Amino acid sequence: MTPAALIEELQTLVEPGKVLTDADALATYGKDWTKHFAPAPSAIVFPKSVEQVQAIVRWANRHGVALVPSGGRTGLSAAAVAANGEVVVAFDYMNQILAFNEFDRTVVCQPGVITQQLQDFAEDQGLYYPVDFASAGSSQIGGNIATNAGGIKVIRYGMTRNWVAGLKVVTGTGELLELNKDLIKNATGYDLRQLFIGAEGTLGFVVEATMRLDRTPQNLTAMVLGTPDFDSIMPVLHAFQGKLDLTAFEFFSDRCLDKILARGDVPAPFETRAPFYALLEFEATTEQVADAALATFEHCVEQGWVLDGVMSQSEQQLQNLWKLREYISETIAHWTPYKNDISVTVSKVPAFLADIDNLVNSNYPDFEVLWYGHIGDGNLHLNILKPDALSKDEFFAKCATVNKWVFEVVQKYNGSISAEHGVGMTKRDYLGYSRSEAEIGYMKAIKAVFDPNGIMNPGKIFPL
């Protein structure tokens, strides 16, 4: 069949106008937030029902066409990039909240529901959807599930995985599976739901998800604490975890703070300078809780772990303290940073961070290294700013060397080469630093079970 005839057949499977092949659409829907790959899909198709998704997958099987699922395309690993003539299946028109159950505290979502839309819906019901991150305004639930999205509240609420009560997926053969049926307890064999969460669309596409909600947190209160060195952050975390149920424990370096303060629109947390800062958050449900937080703060100061600190006294102050952490990514984007999203177990973070710092500083003394991240769950975001003297190409060539060092250190510390951004295409060649040959072999065999013709997002997670 000619390419044109293929597209004509595809058009019969969906509503009129729901297959796009114009250059704008191909460029827009063919890429995510990574910029390393040139988008080159052959068409974009917008299903409006589960049946249409099944028809598209069966069509792709018949003709050997590769499919790439597309949500909010906010991914940072190129898992939603179509660079090889694939057909992009975009879920923008399957974006409805279908049902809510107040007793089960569950919401049935189509895959194209925006994260923020679910958060707002939960709020309207007096409840809370706790998975939150910078791209919540455009990322979609289907994509969140495909990447098992994490973010800033994982220490308390866990990853997206924890909030998926049930899942409808279309497998690589076009079969519809209804997984777990929204049950809390279900001991009837393998929990296939778990396989699809974080599979980056390589086993099948999420076509419906029942998400759990939680009660709304009360009187969220943040502290920002300055520490004399990185190592001090660990006993601070330990001390606060022993006294409070933390909803977040983030950190950033003084270099990050400098960039934020230079913007001019975020107030400094306090006068004292410190090389590292911790941002922690908790529910100050009662005065006792706030008192316990202050007592722990004082204990940390006495121990020499904390130089200075501040606790939010209002919603406005809470927001301002969070800006110190949340604005970092967009603020440093100006310096074309090399970025890496890695994790180790919490206890190994100080030694791990020191190792990487030493490697980079001794080899590239002109590189400015910025650290921030979700220290409470061992997730570090490493950022290196491009020196003005280097061209982009020179800089990224040197960063390829850094990449290898970083992954070697990750492997040494038994860590993960991708904490929460996924593998996609950017990290597929490095998967062996985190997963054994045997594991990768089993993963490929599982892919072959659900996607025997290899049409579901091929080239993602594993090389083509």
Place this chain on the structure above:
Amino acid sequence: MTPAALIEELQTLVEPGKVLTDADALATYGKDWTKHFAPAPSAIVFPKSVEQVQAIVRWANRHGVALVPSGGRTGLSAAAVAANGEVVVAFDYMNQILAFNEFDRTVVCQPGVITQQLQDFAEDQGLYYPVDFASAGSSQIGGNIATNAGGIKVIRYGMTRNWVAGLKVVTGTGELLELNKDLIKNATGYDLRQLFIGAEGTLGFVVEATMRLDRTPQNLTAMVLGTPDFDSIMPVLHAFQGKLDLTAFEFFSDRCLDKILARGDVPAPFETRAPFYALLEFEATTEQVADAALATFEHCVEQGWVLDGVMSQSEQQLQNLWKLREYISETIAHWTPYKNDISVTVSKVPAFLADIDNLVNSNYPDFEVLWYGHIGDGNLHLNILKPDALSKDEFFAKCATVNKWVFEVVQKYNGSISAEHGVGMTKRDYLGYSRSEAEIGYMKAIKAVFDPNGIMNPGKIFPL
């Protein structure tokens, strides 16, 4: 090779004396808490290391010998029964806690560590292992993971799955996999750890597990509330969940209470008689929390949802209230009950329970039906007591009919035929009531990936 030669070869793989073939050992290690199957293993082997487990699995592959893993053998689905000449792999000598990390709050356990041993160890560290159930004194961590054990605190803490940070497994080919490396965030492809949790040893054997601990709950306080009918329990749950972080929400019927009070060693919660009782628990961390609980109780009384109630004022009273619920299973064992462990979503529980009640009462008016369970997570334990007039055989013949009805109603309500006891052999023929043909097909294909020769606990989950 002759059976005797096979056993001789097996003996060379482990320490002297660690293969048993005497009748006592075969009878003891060949069965779990289910009594329907006659144990008939050919030998019991006790490995003391991961390498020995690998050697045993490779030996089984070479000779086509079926293996059955054996933990505390407290299961209720015959998943650990060896009824067909299998070799039982018992983990009793791999029972050490290998490491503890206070910053990560993790404990590295061999599979034979007893649940209670882990709970006590956690307590010694000032921490808490929250998965708890009646058989905690003899069940083993490996078995808990293989069945994804639940219990009485699931509403707050979730199943065993939530507490497994990392897992070492030996697959059906004898390969050792180190899954997830104890990381909180790890987005590097399929989370194979999740597949082995709840797989009942059919994909591989757990040989080491890193379990997470939590902070110790503070001032646990229980309430027992009498309700005028079952339906009233739901708004009571809803009201309390809106105000408190519940650590448990259990229920039992008046018939259960009668049996408990007849023992003579547990005090009545209060004078008022009620057809149903809810037991809820929360952390009374401050007076405000206790006040909120009492205000909610009063609200429930005003609404007519609650007839009477009591709140524990001491550790002793807390224990006594829990006995009303926890003693049920052993107390009614005297009446040779038909038991079933099923679940639906919480909101469907009243209609589901009424349907089953009607079916049983109208067809077998002489049957005494006792309900209790974990209502907060939709998990009901249905118990029918044997009438004195019926022989065991007559009773269980009629119960086979009841089984079918129950599973049909479960299917109608999109529920689970096994909430937390697993499939094993007792429910394998009914799996289709909860999982589709396509799902079962995919599960079998996954089993073939990890256990190509079908030697790992064959006949469990799926028929032989």
